[in-house]
Amino acid sequence: MKIIIVKDQQQGGKKALEVFQAALNQGAEVFGLATGSTPETTYTEIVKSDLDFSQKISLNLDEYVGLKADNPQSYRAYMQQHLFNFKQFKRSYLPQGDAADSQAEIQRYNDLLAQYQVDLQLLGIGKNGHIGFNEPGSSFTEQTRKVKLTPSTVAANARFFASKEDVPQYAYSMGIGSIMRAKSILLEAFGVTKADAVAAMVEGPVTPDCPASILQQHPDVTVILDQAAASKLSR
Ligand code: F6R
Numbered sequence: 230m231k232i233i234i235v236k237d238q239q240q241g242g243k244k245a246l247e248v249f250q251a252a253l254n255q256g257a258e259v260f261g262l263a264t265g266s267t268p269e270t271t272y273t274e275i276v277k278s279d280l281d282f283s284q285k286i287s288l289n290l291d292e293y294v295g296l297k298a299d300n301p302q303s304y305r306a307y308m309q310q311h312l313f314n315f316k317q318f319k320r321s322y323l324p325q326g327d328a329a330d331s332q333a334e335i336q337r338y339n340d341l342l343a344q345y346q347v348d349l350q351l352l353g354i355g356k357n358g359h360i361g362f363n364e365p366g367s368s369f370t371e372q373t374r375k376v377k378l379t380p381s382t383v384a385a386n387a388r389f390f391a392s393k394e395d396v397p398q399y400a401y402s403m404g405i406g407s408i409m410r411a412k413s414i415l416l417e418a419f420g421v422t423k424a425d426a427v428a429a430m431v432e433g434p435v436t437p438d439c440p441a442s443i444l445q446q447h448p449d450v451t452v453i454l455d456q457a458a459a460s461k462l463s464r
Contacts, residue, residue, distance in 0.1 A: 230431060230444065230445065230450045230451075230452055231450065231451045231452065232431065232452045232454065232459070232462075233451065233452065233453045233454070234454050234455070234456060234459045235453060235454070235455055235456075236455065236456065237419070237455050237456075238267075238269075238270050238419040238420075238455060239270055240455075241270060241271070241417055241419055241453045241454075241455060242269075242270025242271045242272075242273055242274040243270075243274055244453050245268075245270075245271040245274065245351075245415060245417060245453055246271065246274040246275060246278055246280075248349070248415050248451055248453075249271075249275060249280060249349065250278075250280060252348060252349040252413065253280060253281075256348075257285070257348035257349050258284075258285055258286060258345075258348060259285070259286045259287075259288065259345045259346060259347050259348050260282070260285060260286070260287045260288075260318075260347070260348065260349055260350075260351070261287075261288050261289075261290065261347040261349065261350030261351060261403075261408075261411055262287050262288070262289045262290070262308065262312070262351055263289070263290050263351045263352055263353050263361075264289065264290075264291075264304045264307045264308065265353045266353075267353035267354075267417050267418065267419060268311075268351055268353060268417060269311060271351065271417065272311040272312045273311075275312065275316060276311075276312065276315040276316055280316070282316050282317070282318045282319075283317055283318070283319060284319050285318050285319055286318060286319060286320050286321075286322070286345050287318045287320075287321040287322065288321075288322045288323075288341060288342065288345060288347060288403075289304060289308060289321075289322065289323040289324070290352070290361040290362075290402060290403050290408075291304060291323075291324065291361050291362050291400050291401060291402040291403065292304045292305065292323050292324040292325070292326045292400060292401050293326050293397040293399070293400050294326055294331070294375060294397055294399035294400055294401060295326055295327060295397050295399070296326040296327065296397060297326065297327045298323075298325070298326070298327075300326075302389055302390060302395075303326055304323055304326075305323050305326070308321065308323065322338070322341055324338050324373070324401035324402075325337075326397075326401070331375055331401075334401065335372075335373050335374055335375065335401065338373040338401065338403075339372045339373050339407075342372070342373065342403065342407050342410070346410060346411075346412065347410065347411035347412065348411070348412050348413065349411070349412070349413050349414075349415060350408060350411035350413070350414045350415070351415050351416075351417070352408070352414060352415065352416040352417070352441075353416070353417060353418065354416060354418050354423060354426050354427065354430065354441050355381075355382060355385065355426065356381065356385065356422055356423060356425070356426055357379065357381055357382070357426065357439075358426045358429055358430060358438070358439035358440050358441045358442065359382065359440050359441070360405065360408060360416070360440050360441045360444075361402040361403050361404070361405075361408060362376045362378060362382070362400040362402035363376070363402060363404060363405050363408075363440045364376065364378070364379045364382065364440070365379075365437060365438050365439065365440060366437050366438070367404070367405055367437060367440050368404070368405065368406075368437070369405045369406065369409070369437065369440075369443050370404070370405070370406040371404030371405060371406050371407075372403070372404045372406050372407050373401060373402065373403050373404060373407060374401070374402065374404055375399055375400070375401055376399065376400055376401075376402050377398060377399055378396075378397070378398055378399065378400060383396045383398065405440060405443055409443065409446075409447055411447075412449065413449040413450070413451070414444060414447055414449065414450045414451070415450075415451050415452075415453065416430075416441070416444065416450065416451070416452050416453070417452075417453045417454075418452070418453075418454050418455075418458040419454070419455045419457070419458055420455065420457050420458055421457040421458070421460060423457075423458040424457065424458055424459070424460045424461040425461060426439065426441065427452075427454060427458050427459065427461065427462065428461035428462055428463075429441075429442060430442050430444060430445075430452075431445075431452070431462060432462060432463060432464070
């Protein structure tokens with residue numbers, strides 16, 4: 230793992246832009262994207278930049294089950310608001326939250342992932358070490374599936390909803406097996422609330438108790454941290 234420590238999330242976004250630029254320079258065609266507060270500055274920097282994704286493919290990690298694409302809380306709406314309205318990709322895929330047939334939707338997404346190997350996968354990390362919505366205990370080999378969110382993740386996501394009761398309990402998520410197939414991975418973490426998860430990911434044992442710890446076994450991972458998120462690393 231290559232660890233880069235920056236002053237704050239703003240600087241993190243600028244560093245992440247460099248990683249996207251380098252991937253484009255090396256011919257990357259397929260980008261795996263994430264939502265949440267972590268990548269916001271990265272998307273701001275990409276939007277301000279002259280990087281061209283108009284011939285590229287994007288595939289998002291996850292989407293809430295039950296939300297229509299035009300629901301403002303959906304991850305599709307998040308991506309429109311933060312990136313796609315300003316930088317268009319040739320094609321952008323997310324799981325369809327309101328798909329009538331869950332199994333068919335999971336199959337569709339796994340077929341897409343088989344068709345398009347991700348060149349650069351952007352990730353955040355949950356306070357409990359989740360990546361995508363692969364909560365502690367998830368298998369390291371699974372592909373896209375429907376997952377039940379843990380109470381801690383529902384509570385963390387509640388800030389985006391009018392009330393805790395409105396937070397969906399299930400999501401479609403790429404599995405850890407899908408994430409590990411990416412050729413390169415960029416994980417960002419900012420703030421002291423991520424410090425324990427970051428220490429477990431980087432320095433702890435590789436265990437499903439901290440899903441992100443599997444990234445120690447990926448050959449090309451860059452981690453961008455602010456000083457607070459790096460504060461519990463011993464080295
Ligand atoms: C988002 C995702 C999640 C988030 C994680 C951190 O697509 O898959 O794993 O990256 O929950 O969320 P934030 O960035 O809001 O702290």
